[in-house]
Amino acid sequence: MTDTERDQTPAVALTGITKRFPGVVANSDVHLTVHAGEVHALCGENGAGKSTLMKILYGMQAPDEGTIEVAGEPVRFRSPAEAIRAGIGMVHQHFMLADNLTVLENVVLGAEGLHGIGKRAKARVRELAVATGLDVDPDTLVERLGVADRQRVEILKVLYRGARIVILDEPTAVLVPQEVDELFDTLRSMRADGYTFLFISHKLDEVRAIADTVTVIRRGTTVGTVDPRTVSSRQLAEMMVGSELPSPEHRHTPVGDDEVLRVEGLTLRTQDDRTLLDSLDLVVRSGEVVGIAGVEGNGQTELVETIMGMRRAAEGRVLLAGKDLTRAGTLARREAGIGYIPEDRTRHGLLLTQPLWANRILGHQTRRPTARGIMLDVAGARQDTQRIVEEFDVRTPGIEVTAASLSGGNQQKLVVGRELSGDPVLLIASHPTRGVDVGAQAAIWDQIRAARARGLAVLLVSADLDELIGLSDSIKVMLRGRFVGDADPTSVTCEDLGAAMTGAGSTDAEGHLLVDEGETQ
Amino acid sequence: MTAKLRSSLLAPALAIAFSALLCAIALLASGANPAEALGVMIGHVGKGQVAVDIVNSTAIYMLAALAAAIGFQMNLLNIGIEGQYRIGALVAAIVGSALVLPPVLHWLVILVVASLAGALWALLPAILKVTRGVHEVLSTIMLNAVAFGLAAYLIRRDMFGILIGNNVSTEPIPESGRVQGIDFGDRGTVFGLVFLAVAVAAVYGVVMQRTRFGFELKASGESPTAAAAGGVNAKKMIVVSLLVSGGVAGLVGMPEILGRDHAYTLNFAAGYGFAGLGIALLGRNHPVGIAFGSLLWAFLEKAKVALDNVGVPREIATIMQGSIVLSVVVAYEIVKRMDLAAEQRRVGRALGTAEPVEAEVGGDRK
Numbered sequence: 001m002t003d004t005e006r007d008q009t010p011a012v013a014l015t016g017i018t019k020r021f022p023g024v025v026a027n028s029d030v031h032l033t034v035h036a037g038e039v040h041a042l043c044g045e046n047g048a049g050k051s052t053l054m055k056i057l058y059g060m061q062a063p064d065e066g067t068i069e070v071a072g073e074p075v076r077f078r079s080p081a082e083a084i085r086a087g088i089g090m091v092h093q094h095f096m097l098a099d100n101l102t103v104l105e106n107v108v109l110g111a112e113g114l115h116g117i118g119k120r121a122k123a124r125v126r127e128l129a130v131a132t133g134l135d136v137d138p139d140t141l142v143e144r145l146g147v148a149d150r151q152r153v154e155i156l157k158v159l160y161r162g163a164r165i166v167i168l169d170e171p172t173a174v175l176v177p178q179e180v181d182e183l184f185d186t187l188r189s190m191r192a193d194g195y196t197f198l199f200i201s202h203k204l205d206e207v208r209a210i211a212d213t214v215t216v217i218r219r220g221t222t223v224g225t226v227d228p229r230t231v232s233s234r235q236l237a238e239m240m241v242g243s244e245l246p247s248p249e250h251r252h253t254p255v256g257d258d259e260v261l262r263v264e265g266l267t268l269r270t271q272d273d274r275t276l277l278d279s280l281d282l283v284v285r286s287g288e289v290v291g292i293a294g295v296e297g298n299g300q301t302e303l304v305e306t307i308m309g310m311r312r313a314a315e316g317r318v319l320l321a322g323k324d325l326t327r328a329g330t331l332a333r334r335e336a337g338i339g340y341i342p343e344d345r346t347r348h349g350l351l352l353t354q355p356l357w358a359n360r361i362l363g364h365q366t367r368r369p370t371a372r373g374i375m376l377d378v379a380g381a382r383q384d385t386q387r388i389v390e391e392f393d394v395r396t397p398g399i400e401v402t403a404a405s406l407s408g409g410n411q412q413k414l415v416v417g418r419e420l421s422g423d424p425v426l427l428i429a430s431h432p433t434r435g436v437d438v439g440a441q442a443a444i445w446d447q448i449r450a451a452r453a454r455g456l457a458v459l460l461v462s463a464d465l466d467e468l469i470g471l472s473d474s475i476k477v478m479l480r481g482r483f484v485g486d487a488d489p490t491s492v493t494c495e496d497l498g499a500a501m502t503g504a505g506s507t508d509a510e511g512h513l514l515v516d517e518g519e520t521q
Numbered sequence: 522m523t524a525k526l527r528s529s530l531l532a533p534a535l536a537i538a539f540s541a542l543l544c545a546i547a548l549l550a551s552g553a554n555p556a557e558a559l560g561v562m563i564g565h566v567g568k569g570q571v572a573v574d575i576v577n578s579t580a581i582y583m584l585a586a587l588a589a590a591i592g593f594q595m596n597l598l599n600i601g602i603e604g605q606y607r608i609g610a611l612v613a614a615i616v617g618s619a620l621v622l623p624p625v626l627h628w629l630v631i632l633v634v635a636s637l638a639g640a641l642w643a644l645l646p647a648i649l650k651v652t653r654g655v656h657e658v659l660s661t662i663m664l665n666a667v668a669f670g671l672a673a674y675l676i677r678r679d680m681f682g683i684l685i686g687n688n689v690s691t692e693p694i695p696e697s698g699r700v701q702g703i704d705f706g707d708r709g710t711v712f713g714l715v716f717l718a719v720a721v722a723a724v725y726g727v728v729m730q731r732t733r734f735g736f737e738l739k740a741s742g743e744s745p746t747a748a749a750a751g752g753v754n755a756k757k758m759i760v761v762s763l764l765v766s767g768g769v770a771g772l773v774g775m776p777e778i779l780g781r782d783h784a785y786t787l788n789f790a791a792g793y794g795f796a797g798l799g800i801a802l803l804g805r806n807h808p809v810g811i812a813f814g815s816l817l818w819a820f821l822e823k824a825k826v827a828l829d830n831v832g833v834p835r836e837i838a839t840i841m842q843g844s845i846v847l848s849v850v851v852a853y854e855i856v857k858r859m860d861l862a863a864e865q866r867r868v869g870r871a872l873g874t875a876e877p878v879e880a881e882v883g884g885d886r887k
Contacts, residue, residue, distance in 0.1 A: 310750065329754055330752040331752030332752075334751075334752045342750050347747065348746050348747050348750040349750065351739075351740055351744055352743070354739075362740060363751035365737060371733055376732060401868055405867075406868065
């Protein structure tokens with residue numbers, strides 16, 4: 001792709017897009033020009049209007065004003081089907097694959113009209129699989145694929161439907177660093193084949209690594225389009241948040257001596273006797289943050305849910321401040337002083353159709369200030385919700401609105417505020433800043449740090465390695481339901497951690513990650 | 522709050538208007554005049570004991586609908602109310618006729634027995650659901666059939682049945698176990714247990730809005746995953762809510778038995794349980810909504826008799842009942858989505874004015 005070609009008709013041009021549906025954020029006068037054969041990154045806080053913009057481009061919503069041009073032709077999509085017909089495909093953040101179907105079936109499902117469901121379809125899938133770097137037989141069941149390959153199947157799906165312009169919604173969120181590199185290699189080779197990508201991401205280093213052009217969107221409008229080679233990550237981030245940028249720098253406070261959480265020989269099995277957690281031992285002291293690193297699906301979720309009593313351990317014990325909670329239910333564990341920030345706030349953290357103050361009660365339905373005996377204390381709940389809204393900077397017009405009407409970051413701040421209420425001794429934080437904007441992320445980090453400084457013990461599970469390294473006092477690496485190594489956050493690098501998470505890292509006799517000093521930054 | 526009230530009234534109003542339209546079309550198709558049919562139905566209310574009958578039926582429907590609503594709150598479909606109230610009524614009638622107790626205590630005990638019997642009939646589905654994962658719809662439907670069979674068996678004359686006139690019934694409940702009604706002379710007698718229905722509705726309302734149990738029930742219904750993470754014991758909630766639902770269902774037959782029949786007879790009314798499911802949907806599980814839904818239902822049920830006089834098939838009322846429930850489900854879903862969108866807009870506006878868009882930074886590269 002030469003520069004002269006680039007200057008030709010843009011693949012996609014959004015001009016003056018305004019969406020007067022000021023939901024959480026409207027789009028007002030958005031300009032976005034994507035040239036053919038480039039990787040164009042779209043950066044912005046959560047709730048800045050990226051999703052709305054992509055929905056407009058993908059035909060899920062109609063703009064009130066403005067024009068969309070695809071390859072110079074003005075278009076007006078009424079449905080995603082029309083966008084696909086115009087060669088625009090979208091890969092969603094959450095995979096939409098049927099595990100019990102094969103790769104081929106997943107790809108062809110819903111697009112049977114294109115190449116049938118037989119040999120022709122398979123040949124086409126094979127052909128496109130090469131482009132996406134998917135190196136598996138089309139007849140493999142999707143349940144056998146890893147996360148990275150599943151993502152490739154998703155990309156394959158949109159290519160199969162004829163997309164030349166692919167929207168990738170936070171594609172790296174579920175990948176480890178090595179997989180991210182592989183994905184980027186794939187994107188680069190596909191770019192050389194003439195595909196165009198719109199790449200949505202929070203992760204600025206990745207954006208800089210892959211994007212040819214970056215457009216930053218803030219509060220519903222495009223702030224600017226820049227060349228990533230000429231600006232720093234910091235400058236980009238400042239464009240996004242419009243203010244000084246917080247960084248997850250490590251600030252040590254002394255770890256206390258009191259053992260808050262002790263997990264001994266914790267083993268969890270499925271009904272068909274597969275081992276999900278294999279004899280795990282873990283200690284978290286007061287004022288300590290223990291981070292759990294690992295590729296998703298290696299038992300972190302199960303570990304957290306077992307400690308919370310949502311799953312029953314086959315063997316082992318869970319002790320909180322010396323008290324045996326192994327047989328206690330979730331509520332008893334919460335009452336004993338465990339706060340729990342679940343990994344998926346909409347599934348596990350919130351009652352979306354209920355007002356904020358009702359959400360404050362969840363998990364605290366037996367305790368003051370939200371309850372007295374068997375009665376709820378609605379006035380107390382309201383008052384304390386108001387406190388959370390103020391202390392945790394939850395941006396909302398009031399506490400009567402439903403949780404669903406808040407943006408992701410504000411929902412998460414509410415959850416964090418709730419889980420830090422009632423003086424917990426242990427906080428289990430599962431991906432506490434997943435999918436939240438930079439501003440909310442910094443606020444949540446500060447809250448966790450402040451709580452640690454007050455002596456709170458924290459078990460932190462995160463896919464964001466910077467977050468793990470920045471917050472943790474020690475890090476354990478989890479692989480296939482076991483702890484395979486410890487890392488010192490003061491010396492370990494993301495690359496080392498990433499290697500250990502995939503089982504490629506080397507550890508010494510005590511299980512400490514071997515850090516090659518030459519590679520340490 | 523007024524906006525909220527408006528939207529909660531909008532849906533049923535829309536639904537009733539829409540179903541009235543459907544019925545009007547059905548009436549026109551069958552060659553009748555919709556306005557005349559409606560006029561006849563309304564005029565019928567003033568006749569004889571119809572008005573009192575409507576009030577009595579309303580109370581019965583309320584109990585059935587409240588039983589259904591308790592299940593609905595946590596997405597449990599207790600289709601077994603039909604069987605539970607039959608068993609409750611039968612057991613209460615048998616026990617009540619055998620007991621010798623002072624007046625008020627006697628009927629209180631009968632109510633408790635009816636409720637316990639209904640709850641017991643719901644226990645098996647509850648156990649099956651939490652231990653074996655059997656869906657409550659299947660188990661309760663099947664238990665309805667079992668309840669009918671069991672009731673038919675128990676009322677045989679070699680069991681607990683006796684022959685009174687042409688009718689087989691249980692031994693009559695003595696005077697002390699009967700509940701006095703409010704006598705309106707020629708207009709009929711309002712059952713005393715109408716107030717039971719009101720009391721149950723009030724308790725239900727308070728429990729749902731103000732207690733931990735109600736909160737946990739609603740949380741489980743809205744999001745089982747979030748409820749579990751919040752420490753709600755899902756299995757316990759399933760058992761408790763099915764038992765409470767069955768317990769309320771057990772009371773459904775009581776206004777008639779303690780207020781009019783004084784025994785369980787072969788003519789014991791069927792169908793209240795299924796009506797209750799529809800009314801709970803219509804009233805959106807809200808006690809006031811259920812009260813109005815029951816009143817509407819009772820009106821249609823009692824007034825439809827008059828349709829025969831003007832040559833309109835009375836089944837048109839059944840069509841109306843069915844179409845009301847269907848339209849209500851659709852209308853609520855539409856209004857709910859509109860509300861959420863409106864609220865999101867409102868939140869956006871409120872925050873938008875609080876935080877004006879700041880000056881742009883960075884260069885454009887066109």
